[in-house]
Amino acid sequence: MNYIVGAFKPPCKITISFSDARTRKQASIKKENGQMMMVPLFQSQENIAGEVSIEPVLGKKVEHNGVKIELLGQIELYFDRGNFYDFTSLVRELDVPSEIYEKKTYPFEFSTVEMPYESYNGINVRLRYILRVTVSRNFVNNIVEQQVFWVRNYTPPPTINNSIKMEVGIEDCLHIEFEYNKSKYHLKDVIIGKIYFLLVRIKIKNMELEVRRRESTGSGPNTYVETETLAKYELMDGAPVRGESIPVRLFLSPYELTPTYRNINNKFSVKYYLNLVLVDEEDRRYFKQQEITVYRLMENS
């Protein structure tokens, strides 16, 4: 399907295709240059099978020391760009050293591949899965061809999913009690809740709920934390009085969330927070942040 062509003119054309390419779901991915791209979508424990075809440029032969295909799970930290850390690496030998005169096709299969982490394109980190075909040669560079595929893992609804309920305030100034119906939300979930005003002595202008993503990468002194506000959702307009209860209903579907990733291979984490912000008439902001867990709901459940 996708032909990835090397920078220099290779002596042959390598194509990687999946055996179930027609029926397989695809994910729409934003490339680094901002363009959208469709890539095949897999999940953990799936068989990844297909064919590699090598077609020498017309009239040329390809001499090689062997052909292999690798399935790699890689993490790339952008402060160390180009340096991939492979957390998964599977290899299949496709051919013994020989010469290829005409198009040759090799079937391959990785069965029940363990892919614990989801593909992720973050601000400072990305996690990807690739199939890499290497044609090893003497004296000259190996011929390498890569195929990206996407991994998403689904989880069943959590058995325990408590609500988040908390009373916060500034003494003699503002006391509120808020409640979100769950602590774990799936990606298309709705946050239902309410904010109850126990004491209001400041002139509030409005109140909003933010969904924030915090991506932390690296460890120790090299820790980078990036926080993005994905959603700003106004909950209330005007100044409430004591005893008012303001409803919350936030649909998560419009926002591009990923599941929560905790300490992926000791390299990075992605966490989500609900930030409740009250703004007073002098534009001072009073806020309270609560972490929520986001998960990808198994589609059939």
Added chain:
Amino acid sequence: MIDAGAEDEEKWLAEGIAGIQHNAFFMHRALDSNNLKDALKFSAQMLSELRTSRLSPHKYYELYMRAFDELRKVEMFFKEETKRGCSVIDLYELVQHAGNILPRLYLLCTVGSVYIKSKEAPSKDVLKDLVEMCRGIQHPVRGLFLRSYLSQISRDQLLEIGLQDEGDAENVNDAVEFVLQNFTEMNKLWVRMQHQGPAREREKREKERSELRDLVGKNLHVLSQIDGVDLDMYKDIVLPRVLEQIVNCKDELAQYYLMDCIIQVFPDEYHLQTLETLLGACPQLQPTVDIKTVLSQLMDRLSNYAASSPEVLPEFLQVEAFAKLSNAIGKVIEANADMPVVGAITLYVSLLTFTLRVHPDRLDYVDQVLGACVRKLSGKAKLEDSRATKQIVALLSAPLEKYNDIVTALNLSNYPRVMDHLDNATNKVMAVVIIQSIMKNATCISTSDKVEALFELIKGLIKDVDGSAEDELDEEDFKEEQNSVARLIHMLYNDDPEEMLQIICTVRKHILLGGPKRLPFTVPSLAFSALKLVRRLQGQDGDVASEEEPATPKKIFQILHQIIEALSSVPSPELALRLYLQCAEAANDCDLEPVAYEFFTQAFILYEEEVADSKAQVTAIHLIIGTLQRMNIFGVENRDTLTHKATGYSAKLLKKPDQCRAVYACSHLFWVEDQDGIKDGERVLLCLKRALRIANAAQQMANVTRGSSGPVTLFVEILNKYLYFFEKGNPQITTAAIQGLIELITTEMQSENATTDPAADAFFASTLRYIQLQKEKGGTIGEKYEPIKV
């Protein structure tokens, strides 16, 4: 500053409108091309203009109306969108993705309305969700408009619910619940406006708030329009809930307006059946609430209702409307001790109006109201407040107008006590009103008790009230007032002489307190009223009159004597004299010689002692002579005394012509044309001769003083008297005497220094012509006149 503010506001409004138009343009394009995503985007942007805080409610309303029109189109679009297969549930979610709450909620309400119509979900759930989500707008003005939008778009559906599910109480319940909740929230927002912002802008805020009040009140209107809201539901759910909110909001403006709203919006029969609940809320309102107006409105409505159809009256009785209202008013007045008197009285006026309309037969109710009013006024001095006074006048006039019969009002024991609280001037006005009412309806007051009560009422007119004597009153007004009192006295009448006597006694008691200025007006009325009674008694003389009967003419004459005496001491001697003479004549007809004599005596005494003015004397003496002439009961002795006196006085008048005329008039005293009248021709002649002498003297005096003798009028007059007695057959009057007189006059007229008076000449000529005519008639008369030569 203010102008600048207004200018800015205009600018902001213009900007807002421009913003709406701009986004509406793109929205229309999206709608036309069925681009849902863009439609939502631009409609949300358009609605964002409504997020402004800079406009006053009035201007905000303009902006809102623009957006409202556009939203109609969005609603149509949503409707079509659902027809094209987009599920309304998805739409309902989709609009909630908007980040700003105000546009989001407007769109949500709009989709909500489509949702309800689609019947894909129970309308109850959708409505509940909408009304709940709207809590997100806590800004009063924006919240009010949003919720008013919600109530507007849901209205049709709500009304439909009421219609469709006639039997389905549950749906109606839900609809009502929804409106109530929206109402409650709106009211809260509305009240909150009062407490936000600086204190110095309080007035402005109040003004703004009253501009917004209809938004809140509209909810009540919707409630009243939902068909399923029957009396039971109103009683059990709607009213208690609404009242709870009204009481709890503790806001003057809201409480007043909403109470009024309830009263105006819901049907009268509901009010009637829930009177207790409604009234129960009144004392719980803020003390500053103008509760009197509220209650007045309520009572007005109820009384109109009662007036509209008589068949509802039993309902009023059944629910004891009066007792409840009266009770409530009592409580309200008690609770607001510092309520101005005028307020309290206004309330009583309303209650009274209500009572009169609803329970016209229950005089005790009316009295209760007045009694309560008296209690309120007691302990206070007379009212100074002109408005309060006006209200009291209204209070007092109401029963008069209703019953058209003062007699009814007289049964109200508290009526005069209320009047006591009026200042003197108003008191008088009120008294005049009462009298006019009596006059207009020709009410006859027929018992002395009532008369007593009546005079108690109008005592402001009857006597000087403390301190008012000095007030210089307008003469005209005073006369007017007293004349009405005089007229009033004639309205007091009873067929039973005894009762009538009582009435007269009562009236006497009162009017004798009236003082010198009033007596001349009132006494004659009373005197004639008494005389009328005398005549009546005289008329039924033949009837069985028991010995002890107090109502004898004699007794009445005694009373008359007293009252006239009072008049003579005023002094108003001429009037008294006339009355004495009237009495004497009446006594004459009753055959009471001593009484008549006594009256004459009094008349003469008055003449002697009090009548000094010569002109008055002339009049008086003529009156005396005339009356005396008609008397026929006197014995010879009494008569002689009186005639002698009369003649004597006649001759002592100051001016000669007056003397002359009085004397010739006296001649009639001796010649009464009755079957058994006195016919003393000799003394007649004596009188006439004396008159001639006086006329002669007068002529001579005129000659001496003015150089010319006066006209011959007197002589001609005497000639006429001669002729009269001649015709009546007085033997002492001879043709010769007449002849002599004629010649005398002729000579006088021809004498040189006679002044010619055409009137006198004509008079004489006529007299002569008369003689001539009599002569020509022939027969006995002609014969009699024959010897006279003209």
